[in-house]
Amino acid sequence: MAFAISLKAGNDTADPIGALWQEVAQFESRPSMVALGYPPHLTLAVYDDIPLVRASDVLREAFAGRPALRLTFTRLRFFDDPLVLWAEPSPSADLTSAHARVHACIDPQLCHPHYRPGAWVPHCTLGTQILLKYQAEAVALAERPIAAFEVVFDVVDYVSFAPVVVIAEQPLD
Incomplete structure (x- = not known):
């Protein structure tokens, strides 16, 4: 089991991501993102273990009173x-700041290497179970132009996975 701190979009602005989940699901052995039962999200950090009290403190310290993030x-x-x-979200000082605040509160060395400062690639996952026979089509989909869309990430949470279980959350204003 692993633990993550993520920004999630629990509102209608996430509908374009949901539509992309459905489109990508045609290339998967099973619809990986829908199967999570968890809204579209951007993961800021992943840990093997962080005590609940510490994670709750981080959510409050780093995000209380902060506005929702509008990402394009x-x-x-x-x-x-x-x-x-x-x-891929467009570059955002607010998103970079959110990531930095988490890592200012919890030693980055405790975080999975791909989510540490300097290595993290902000992303909203669309599919993880791409079948070998559809990989070329999936890559072609990823390389096509798309119309820009905005998603409002209005909650930050601390979850365990898999399965995804929300342990603590902090609404964003």
């Missing part, structure tokens, strides 16, 4: 090995 997505991308499709 302008293209799809992919990670290799395994193939993962994702939506």
Whole structure:
């Protein structure tokens, strides 16, 4: 089991991500993101373990009174090995600041290396179970232009996974 601190969009602005989840699901063995039962999100940090009290403190210290993050997505991308499709947010000082605040509260060395400062790639995952026979089509989808859309991330939370279980959350104003 792992633990994560994520920004999530529990509102209608996340509908374009949901539509992309459905589109990417056609390339998967099963619809990976819908199966999570968790809204569209951007993960800020992943840990093997962080005590609940500390995580709750971080959510409060780093995010209480902070506004919701409005992020614009302008293209799809992919990670290799395994193939993962994702939506890329445009550069955002607010998003960079949110990531930095988490790591200012919890030693970055405790975080999974891909989510540490200097290594983190902000992304909203669209699919993780791409079948080998559909990989070329999935990559072609990720390389096509898309119409820009905005998503409002209105909650930050601390979850365990998999399955995803929300342990603590902090609404954003």
